Amino acid sequence: MASSAISATPTPSFIANQKDLRRFGFCSTSQFSIHKCKKSAIPIKIMSVMTPQQSERRSATTGSVKTALTLTEKILARASEKPQLSPGENVWVNVDILMTHDVGGPGSIGIFKKEFGENAKVWNREKLLIIPDHYIFTSDERANRNVDILRDFCTEQNIKYFYDIKDLSNFKVNPDYKGVCHVALAQEGHCRPGEVLLGTDSHTCTAGAFGQFATGIGHTDAGFVMGTGKLLLKVPPTLRFVMDGEMPDYLLAKDLILQIIGEISVSGATYKAMEFTGTTVESLTMEERMTLCNMVVEAGGKNGVVPADSTTFKYLEDKTSMGYEPVYSDEKASFLSEYRFDVSKLEPLVAKPHLPDNRALARECKDVKIDRVYIGSCTGGKTEDFLAAAKVFQASGKKVKVPTFLVPATQKVWMDVYTLLVPGSGGKTCSQIFEEAGCDTPASPSCGACLGGPKDIFARMNEPMVCVSTTNRNFPGRMGHSEGQIYLASPYTAAASALTGYVTDPREFLQ
Ligand code: SF4
Numbered sequence: 001m002a003s004s005a006i007s008a009t010p011t012p013s014f015i016a017n018q019k020d021l022r023r024f025g026f027c028s029t030s031q032f033s034i035h036k037c038k039k040s041a042i043p044i045k046i047m048s049v050m051t052p053q054q055s056e057r058r059s060a061t062t063g064s065v066k067t068a069l070t071l072t073e074k075i076l077a078r079a080s081e082k083p084q085l086s087p088g089e090n091v092w093v094n095v096d097i098l099m100t101h102d103v104g105g106p107g108s109i110g111i112f113k114k115e116f117g118e119n120a121k122v123w124n125r126e127k128l129l130i131i132p133d134h135y136i137f138t139s140d141e142r143a144n145r146n147v148d149i150l151r152d153f154c155t156e157q158n159i160k161y162f163y164d165i166k167d168l169s170n171f172k173v174n175p176d177y178k179g180v181c182h183v184a185l186a187q188e189g190h191c192r193p194g195e196v197l198l199g200t201d202s203h204t205c206t207a208g209a210f211g212q213f214a215t216g217i218g219h220t221d222a223g224f225v226m227g228t229g230k231l232l233l234k235v236p237p238t239l240r241f242v243m244d245g246e247m248p249d250y251l252l253a254k255d256l257i258l259q260i261i262g263e264i265s266v267s268g269a270t271y272k273a274m275e276f277t278g279t280t281v282e283s284l285t286m287e288e289r290m291t292l293c294n295m296v297v298e299a300g301g302k303n304g305v306v307p308a309d310s311t312t313f314k315y316l317e318d319k320t321s322m323g324y325e326p327v328y329s330d331e332k333a334s335f336l337s338e339y340r341f342d343v344s345k346l347e348p349l350v351a352k353p354h355l356p357d358n359r360a361l362a363r364e365c366k367d368v369k370i371d372r373v374y375i376g377s378c379t380g381g382k383t384e385d386f387l388a389a390a391k392v393f394q395a396s397g398k399k400v401k402v403p404t405f406l407v408p409a410t411q412k413v414w415m416d417v418y419t420l421l422v423p424g425s426g427g428k429t430c431s432q433i434f435e436e437a438g439c440d441t442p443a444s445p446s447c448g449a450c451l452g453g454p455k456d457i458f459a460r461m462n463e464p465m466v467c468v469s470t471t472n473r474n475f476p477g478r479m480g481h482s483e484g485q486i487y488l489a490s491p492y493t494a495a496a497s498a499l500t501g502y503v504t505d506p507r508e509f510l511q
Pocket of ligand 1: 180182376377378379446471472
């Protein structure tokens with residue numbers, strides 16, 4: 001692989017127009033370099049802060065595969081029982097897990113029944129997972145009916161993993177109910193290295209944190225997978241993101257992925273795999289790796305992937321008894337491009353309305369007055385996200401200046417918020433710290449207002465407000481009102497902003 005300063009060369013296929021080209025302009029704070037690989041020629045001037053070399057990686061196991069492949073290619077080769085394959089090739093892949101939920105499920109079930117017959121059985125009752133999570137705590141009849149459709153189907157098909165909720169008045173009396181699918185999948189041990197996991201949700205890519213191929217698919221594809229356990233997939237080329245350097249203690253993985261999306265734009269990884277490596281990535285917890293992979297789809301990525309390591313294996317220890325076989329990119333694997341970041345030089349970021357690549361330093365937005373803060377979702381509603389927010393509130397000793405809504409992703413996260421002690425707090429739980437800071441009481445676990453939804457969904461933006469949110473999308477109308485303005489941020493930045501009523505760099509409270 002050539003490591004070179006890049007000169008002006010032909011426009012790569014993913015830069016579609018002048019607007020995209022503008023998005024590739026570098027800001028003065030860029031800590032970024034790009035390495036041209038033999039398959040690509042990218043017209044970007046380097047403002048390079050070179051980083052230490054990537055730490056030594058374990059050699060890959062290729063099984064019957066003889067040519068050098070990336071991690072993603074290797075999973076798809078094995079899943080399609082082919083000794084070799086190349087990006088752009090269409091292959092029939094055996095699916096390990098198919099996940100669907102209350103928004104994607106009914107349509108997929110309808111297609112399955114239409115195409116395979118009213119009395120057809122799904123290909124594997126233990127590999128189809130059904131997780132109601134989106135519009136749960138609502139009186140909206142159509143939303144409730146969607147969950148009823150899932151329940152009837154699971155009964156009919158004797159589905160093993162249906163995380164049902166029947167009593168909406170108290171989620172705690174529903175032991176099967178989990179909450180947001182992507183976090184529940186990990187917590188329940190359904191994410192395993194080397195496997196193929198598909199889901200009727202664009203953020204299914206979250207599971208790539210476990211070193212597996214995970215991507216979102218539509219209803220038609222899901223209906224087909226329900227009947228056959230297979231899907232025809234085009235092999236994506238891989239972009240490699242190498243992040244090295246010590247992570248400053250005011251940054252979180254959300255800042256890293258906002259940095260990357262800001263650099264490559266919302267179309268910069270269209271139908272490409274995004275592989276994350278480097279010493280910083282190796283130091284991240286599984287939940288932080290999930291945040292990283294969760295947002296690859298905001299850059300158009302087909303999937304994101306972090307090579308499995310001891311952190312992965314330890315996380316899985318008490319979650320699954322099923323065997324799995326991790327795979328790794330071969331040393332001579334061909335990457336479309338390689339991007340390098342020195343994480344030690346990055347600063348807390350936000351994505352301003354109305355695109356996830358509308359990156360700005362949090363401190364550059366200090367004059368933006370906000371109306372509310374939202375901490376939740378598959379991106380920013382995990383246990384560690386709440387611990388991070390609590391750390392900022394505890395460090396400040398102050399009260400929030402705007403309504404601050406907390407929506408734990410799952411029932412387990414909710415329990416953690418009420419039971420785990422926050423390090424350095426003198427024995428307080430997150431919930432105690434949130435109460436002292438004047439936050440809203442943590443809500444029932446679900447997707448909440450991340451996707452707007454029916455008007456009575458908790459914390460939905462029913463007015464044209466300005467919100468700092470730990471979610472993943474800031475498109476117009478995403479959290480409810482079409483004129484709402486959403487600033488995407490890490491839990492640190494969200495908590496700091498709640499304390500001032502303005503978009504705020506968390507260093508104001510953490511240093
Ligand atoms: S939390 Fe938001 S982004 Fe995640 S699955 Fe739910 S609606 Fe989608």
